[in-house]
Amino acid sequence: MARRPRSGPVVLAVVALLGGVVGGGVVALIGWWSGWATHESSSTASCSVAPVAERTLPSVVTISAHTSTGSGTGSGVVTRLSGVAGTVIVTNEHVVFPGGATTGAAPQLTLTYADGSTASATLLGADQLTDLAVLRPAADAPKAPAIPIGSSADLRVGDPVIALGAPLGLSSTVTSGIVSATDRYVRVPSDTGAAAHLIDAVQTDAAINPGNSGGALTDCSGRLVGINSAGASPGGESGSSGLGFAIPVDFAVPTARELAANGSVDRPVLGLQVQTVRSSLTDPAAETRLMIEQVEPGGAAQRGGLEAGDVILSVDGSPVHSSDDLVQAQLKATVGDRLKVTVLRDGKQVSTTLTMS
Incomplete structure (x- = not known):
């Protein structure tokens, strides 16, 4: 079976991959799995956002990307991966390739940190199929703290979550909400004809807008539970409508580790x-x-x-x-x-x- 199959989805909503030029993120039609998670929640659906934001924002960066086919902004998360030296930035593939081209010259990448300082970065690896990428900050980049890693398997419907990133290019933006559903499958075609596949995605009603892509979705302890990736709205509408999707951290971290080590993901195929x-x-x-x-x-x-x-x-x-x-x-x-x-x-x-x- 081809590694990037193409199939016509059931059209249910308009989804935006949330990196890209402000006001002009990639827009595509998607279909998603209709089964809702059935977990019960013991959460009060609220937590103190301010201390989480204070601790976590230094670990979230704004990414400016320039390629031969386009420019745009998105977000990224400073983290440590076992077996990988130093800190790296985990983000979305479509953030580092805003024009959709994955061949040719490497993208030019600039990081803007929470304190306003900037640094360049190089691409260690990217995977269009799962919409993940890993960057290495330049040696002279600020020593930003790595975000603690949580577990997406522990999330239950109704749990409070916090989204951090740079929607519409506005760095260090924080929104909050709840986990609306878990174990979503979201197919997100791009304007190049290829598709990203969000596996076991976390759905949240935290406001997610263009530029949030690649940012952090955390729990109330400030631990990373997902990488913000896509938002959906009813056909003909735009902006956040309480339908956001994040790649679960339990899937993102091992994939990012392989991208950092090898530059690509060597996954088995059905043949x-x-x-x-x-x-x-x-x-x-x-x-x-x-x-x-x-x-x-x-x-x-x-x-x-x-x-x-x-x-x-x-x-x-x-x-x-x-x-x-x-x-x-x-x-x-x-x-x-x-x-x-x-x-x-x-x-x-x-x-x-x-x-x-």
Whole structure:
């Protein structure tokens, strides 16, 4: 399966990738997973924002990026990653490539710290598929404190959260709200035709606007729980509407660590190509499935016994109706993981196990 599949989403809202020129962030149509999290919350849905902001703002920077195809501003978070020397800046891929081009000359990057001082930065690695990037501040950059790392797995619906960043280029801006939902899947196409995939995203009603991308979403202790990435509003409207999405820190940190160490993410692939089919050719409302067009020699799919013509029904018990469903399974997998795949072959259900590599 291609590493950057393209599939038409169900159009539910307008979403903006929140980095980019003020007033002109990248806008695209998205569809998202409709299942709401069912966690209960013991939170009072409030916390003291002022001390969190005071402690955390020095760890949040404004990023100005210039490429051959565009310029823009976004946000970034100063952090430490195990196995990586010194502090680095974690942000979104679309912040460092505001024009969408990921080839050619490296972007020119300038960091502005909470005290107003500036420094240059270099790109260590970026991953368009998960919309994450890691920067190295110049040697003469201010010694900003690294933000403490929390856990997104501990978040529950209703928990209070705080968003920090530079919306509309306004550095050191703080907003607060609650966790509206967890475990969201958000597909965000760009104007280049490629798509970013936010996996297990945290949804929040904290005000998220263009320029917040790459900034910090924290808990009431000032610990990082997410990287702000996208906001949505009903079609025809603009600005924050209480629909913001952040990449969960439990996913962002290991991905950022690999980007810092290797410059890219070496993720396993399923090793197949698919096309969308409907259960009925005459009913436009009939459910869609994926039929395998081609199995790549030596790939996980071939080793697991999948064949061209198989119709994929589920992966690890989760129904598969679009290529995005396969993308989620692929992005969550690591080398050596075993995925149970059930297909329809010659009118019968057949199950097999794929070992990812």
